[in-house]
Amino acid sequence: xxxxxxxxxxxxxxxxxxxxxxxxxxxxxxxxxxxxxVIQNIxxxxxxxxxxxxxxxxxxxxxxxxxxxxxxxIVTLGMTLVTAASGGQDISVGSIMAISASFCGLLLNGPExxxxxxxxxxxxxxxxxxxxxxxxxxxxxxxxxxxxxQPMIASLILFTAGRSIAKQITHGQTxxxxxxxxxWLGVQIPGVPIRTSIIVSVVMIIIVVxxxxxxxxxxxxxxxxxxxxxxxxxxxxxRVIKFMAFVISGVLAGVAGLVGSSSxxxxxxxxxxxxxxxxxxxxVALGGNMLGGGKFSIAGSVIGAYTxxxxxxxxxxxxxxxxxxxxxKALIIIVIIVASSDVFKERLKTLIRKVFxxxxxxxxxxxxGQ
Amino acid sequence: xxxxxxxxxxxxxxxxxxxxxxxxxVLLLITVSLFVLLYIISAILFVDSNFTKYSVFFNLINxxxxxxxxxxxxxxxxxxxxxxxxxxxxxGLVSMVIATMLTSEGVSAVWAIxxxxxxxxxxxxxxxFLVAYMxxxxxxxxxSGMFFARGMISMINAKSVxxxxxxxxxxxxxxxxxxxxxxxxxxxxxDVAYLTPTxxxxxxxxxxxxxxxxxxxxxxxxxxxGGNTQSALLMGINVRKTKxxxxxxxxxxxxxxxxxxxxxxxxxxxxxxxxxxxxxxxxSVIGGVMLSGGVGLPxxxxxxxxxxxxxxxxxxxxxxxxxxxxxxxxxAFLFAFIVLQSIIASASKKGGSxxxxxxxxxxxxxxx
Numbered sequence: 031x032x033x034x035x036x037x038x039x040x041x042x043x044x045x046x047x048x049x050x051x052x053x054x055x056x057x058x059x060x061x062x063x064x065x066x067x068v069i070q071n072i073x074x075x076x077x078x079x080x081x082x083x084x085x086x087x088x089x090x091x092x093x094x095x096x097x098x099x100x101x102x103x104i105v106t107l108g109m110t111l112v113t114a115a116s117g118g119q120d121i122s123v124g125s126i127m128a129i130s131a132s133f134c135g136l137l138l139n140g141p142e143x144x145x146x147x148x149x150x151x152x153x154x155x156x157x158x159x160x161x162x163x164x165x166x167x168x169x170x171x172x173x174x175x176x177x178x179x180q181p182m183i184a185s186l187i188l189f190t191a192g193r194s195i196a197k198q199i200t201h202g203q204t205x206x207x208x209x210x211x212x213x214w215l216g217v218q219i220p221g222v223p224i225r226t227s228i229i230v231s232v233v234m235i236i237i238v239v240x241x242x243x244x245x246x247x248x249x250x251x252x253x254x255x256x257x258x259x260x261x262x263x264x265x266x267x268x269r270v271i272k273f274m275a276f277v278i279s280g281v282l283a284g285v286a287g288l289v290g291s292s293s294x295x296x297x298x299x300x301x302x303x304x305x306x307x308x309x310x311x312x313x314v315a316l317g318g319n320m321l322g323g324g325k326f327s328i329a330g331s332v333i334g335a336y337t338x339x340x341x342x343x344x345x346x347x348x349x350x351x352x353x354x355x356x357x358x359k360a361l362i363i364i365v366i367i368v369a370s371s372d373v374f375k376e377r378l379k380t381l382i383r384k385v386f387x388x389x390x391x392x393x394x395x396x397x398x399g400q
Numbered sequence: 401x402x403x404x405x406x407x408x409x410x411x412x413x414x415x416x417x418x419x420x421x422x423x424x425x426v427l428l429l430i431t432v433s434l435f436v437l438l439y440i441i442s443a444i445l446f447v448d449s450n451f452t453k454y455s456v457f458f459n460l461i462n463x464x465x466x467x468x469x470x471x472x473x474x475x476x477x478x479x480x481x482x483x484x485x486x487x488x489x490x491x492g493l494v495s496m497v498i499a500t501m502l503t504s505e506g507v508s509a510v511w512a513i514x515x516x517x518x519x520x521x522x523x524x525x526x527x528x529f530l531v532a533y534m535x536x537x538x539x540x541x542x543x544s545g546m547f548f549a550r551g552m553i554s555m556i557n558a559k560s561v562x563x564x565x566x567x568x569x570x571x572x573x574x575x576x577x578x579x580x581x582x583x584x585x586x587x588x589x590x591d592v593a594y595l596t597p598t599x600x601x602x603x604x605x606x607x608x609x610x611x612x613x614x615x616x617x618x619x620x621x622x623x624x625x626g627g628n629t630q631s632a633l634l635m636g637i638n639v640r641k642t643k644x645x646x647x648x649x650x651x652x653x654x655x656x657x658x659x660x661x662x663x664x665x666x667x668x669x670x671x672x673x674x675x676x677x678x679x680x681x682x683x684s685v686i687g688g689v690m691l692s693g694g695v696g697l698p699x700x701x702x703x704x705x706x707x708x709x710x711x712x713x714x715x716x717x718x719x720x721x722x723x724x725x726x727x728x729x730x731x732a733f734l735f736a737f738i739v740l741q742s743i744i745a746s747a748s749k750k751g752g753s754x755x756x757x758x759x760x761x762x763x764x765x766x767x768x
Contacts, residue, residue: 118539119540173738186678187734190678354554356548367536
C-alpha cells in the first residue's frame with residue numbers, strides 16, 4: 031500500500047511545477063470568466079441575487095442558471111473522462127441523450143403518443159433509458175478501444191445516426207408523457223423545495239468525484255491519456271480503461287437525456303440535447319483540461335459548465351437567438367484552444383524574449399517562422 | 401551461378417509483392433464489387449424501377465453530384481490524416497447566402513459563383529491555418545467551423561428562402577442529353593440518358609483530382625504525409641504547407657459542392673446541408689479512403705458516392721417512407737467499412753503481403 035502511494039506521489043511530483051502552475055492558472059482563467067459574466071449580470075439585472083419561493087420551489091436568477099446547466103454539467107463529467115483517457119471527444123452525447131429518453135418514453139407510453147398512464151414501472155423505464163445510454167457508450171468505446179479509431183470519428187457515427195435512430199424508436203413523433211410523476215426527475219418531487227435537476231446534477235458530480243478519488247480510476251485514466259503505451263508497460267489495460275470512460279460517458283449522457291426530457295415532459299428526438307456536445311467540449315476546455323488527453327480536473331470542468339450556461343443565459347438576455355449562439359461559442363472555443371496551444375505559447379515566449387532582449391536583429395525576426 | 405539464382409528469386413519476390421494488390425487495391429475492389437452487387441440485386445428486386453435503363457444509372461450521378469464534390473474534398477484531407485467536418489455547414493451556408501443574394505433584384509446569378517467559392521476558400525484558409533500552423537486537432541477546429549457556419553446561416557436568414565432568379569433556375573433545370581445512350585419505351589419514344597450541369601462539374605472535378613493526386617508533386621506529398629509524417633518531413637516535404645493547402649482545397653471543393661447543391665435544390669433553408677459531413681465521410685471511407693491516412697483514391701470515392709446514391713434510391717422502394725432511414729443505413733455501412741479497414745490494417749501488419757493475393761494464386765517459388 032505504502033509503495034503504491036509513493037508511486038502515485040512520485041508520478042504527481044514528477045510533473046514539473048511549471049505545468050502545475052499553468053493548469054492552476056487556467057482554472058483561474060475559467061473562474062475569472064465566470065466572475066466577469068456574473069458581474070455583467072449584476073450590472074444589467076439588479077434582481078440577480080433575488081431568491082423567492084414560487085409554487086413550493088426556490089426560484090430566481092441563480093437557481094435558474096443552476097437548473098438549466100444541470101444537463102450540461104452531467105454530460106461534461108463524462109466528456110472530461112473521455113477526453114482525459116482517449117485524447118479525443120465524444121461528440122455523440124447529444125444523440126445519446128435523445129436515444130435514452132426515447133427508450134424511456136417508449137416504455138412509459140407504450141404505443142400511445144400522449145397519455146398520462148404509465149405502461150411500465152417508472153423506475154424500470156428510467157433504468158432502461160440509462161442502459162440505452164450505456165449501450166451507445168459501449169458502441170463508441172468498442173470502436174475506439176477495439177478498432178483503434180479516432181474518438182471523434184467513432185462518435186461521429188452516432189452523432190448523425192443517433193437522432194434518426196431515436197426518431198425510429200419513438201415512431202417518428204414527439205412523445206408526450208402527461209403523468210405528473212414523470213416530471214419528478216427534471217422538475218420537482220412534491221415537498222422538496224429544490225429543483226430535482228439540480229439535485230441530480232450534484233449527485234452525479236459527487237458520484238464521479240468519489241469514483242475518481244476513491245478508486246484508482248482517476249489515476250489510470252490520467253496515465254492512459256498521458257501515454258497509452260507506457261501505461262500498458264506498467265501493466266494497465268489501456269483498452270479497458272478507454273472503453274470504461276466511454277461507457278461512463280454514455281451512462282451520464284443517458285441520465286442527462288432523462289433529466290432533459292423529464293423537465294419538459296416530452297421526448298422530442300430532434301431537439302433534446304441539440305448542440306450540447308459543443309457546450310460540453312467548451313466546458314472541458316474552459317476548465318483547464320488538456321483536449322489532447324492526460325491531466326484532468328473534474329472541478330474545472332464543472333466550473334466550466336456553469337460558466338458556459340451563465341454565458342448562454344446572458345446572451346439570451348441580450349436577445350440572441352438560440353441558433354445564433356453557436357457562432358459566438360465556436361469563436362470562443364477557437365480562441366481558448368489557440369491560446370492554450372503549444373505553438374501559440376512558444377511563439378508568445380519568443381516574441382516576449384525578442385521584445386525584451388536588447389540585440390534584436392532583422393535576421394532574428396526572419397527566423398520566427400521556423 | 402548460385403548467387404545469380406538467389407538474386408532472381410529475391411527479385412521475383414519483390415515483383416510478386418509489387419504486382420499483388422495493395423491495401424488500396426483491395427479496398428477499391430471491395431467497393432466496386434459491392435456497388436455492382438447492390439445494383440444487380442436492386443435491378444432484380446425492383447424490376448418496375450427500371451434499374452437497367454441508362455437514365456436511371458445516370459440519375460444516380462445527377463442526384464449526388466454535390467456529394468461527389470464534397471466527398472472528393474474530404475478524400476484529400478483524409479489522405480493527409482486530417483479531417484474536415486465543416487463541409488455540411490459550409491454547404492448550407494453557401495446555399496443560404498446565394499438564396500439571400502438572389503432575392504434582391506439587381507444581382508446577377510453569375511455573382512453566386514464567386515460568393516460560393518469565396519466562402520469555401522475562406523473556411524479552408526482559416527481552418528487550414530489553425531490545423532497546419534497552430535497544430536490544433538483538426539476535429540475541434542472543423543467542429544467549431546461547422547457550428548460557426550450553422551449559426552451564420554440562421555443569422556443571415558432564419559426562414560426558408562426560395563430562389564426565383566431566372567438565369568439561376570435555367571442553370572438548375574438544364575439537361576445535357578447523351579444521344580447514343582437511350583432505351584426504347586413501349587410507345588416508341590426514346591428515354592435518353594442525360595447529365596445535369598452539376599454532374600458535369602462534379603465529373604470534371606473528379607478527373608482533375610485524379611490527375612492532381614496521381615501526377616503532381618502536391619498530390620504525392622499528400623500521400624507521403626498521411627502515410628508517415630516523420631518520414632515525409634525527412635524527405636524534405638513541407639508538411640505544414642501541404643496540410644494547409646489540402647484544407648484550402650477541401651474548403652474550395654466544399655464551396656463548389658455548396659453551389660452545386662444550391663443548383664440541385666434551389667432554395668435557402670436553415671436545415672440545408674445537415675449531416676452532409678457524414679455522407680461525405682462515409683462515401684470516402686466506403687470508397688476505400690483509410691481514416692488513418694495515406695490510403696485512398698478519388699475513383700474509389702466516386703463509387704462510394706454511387707453506393708450512397710443507390711441506398712437513397714432503393715430505401716424508399718422498400719416501402720420505408722421515413723427520410724431518416726437512408727442516413728441510418730449509410731452510417732451502418734460506414735461502421736462496417738471501418739471494421740473492415742481495421743481488419744485489413746491489422747492483417748497487413750501481421751502477415752506482410754498475405755493479403756495481396758490468395759495463396760493458390762501466387763506463383764510457386766523455386767525449391768532452392
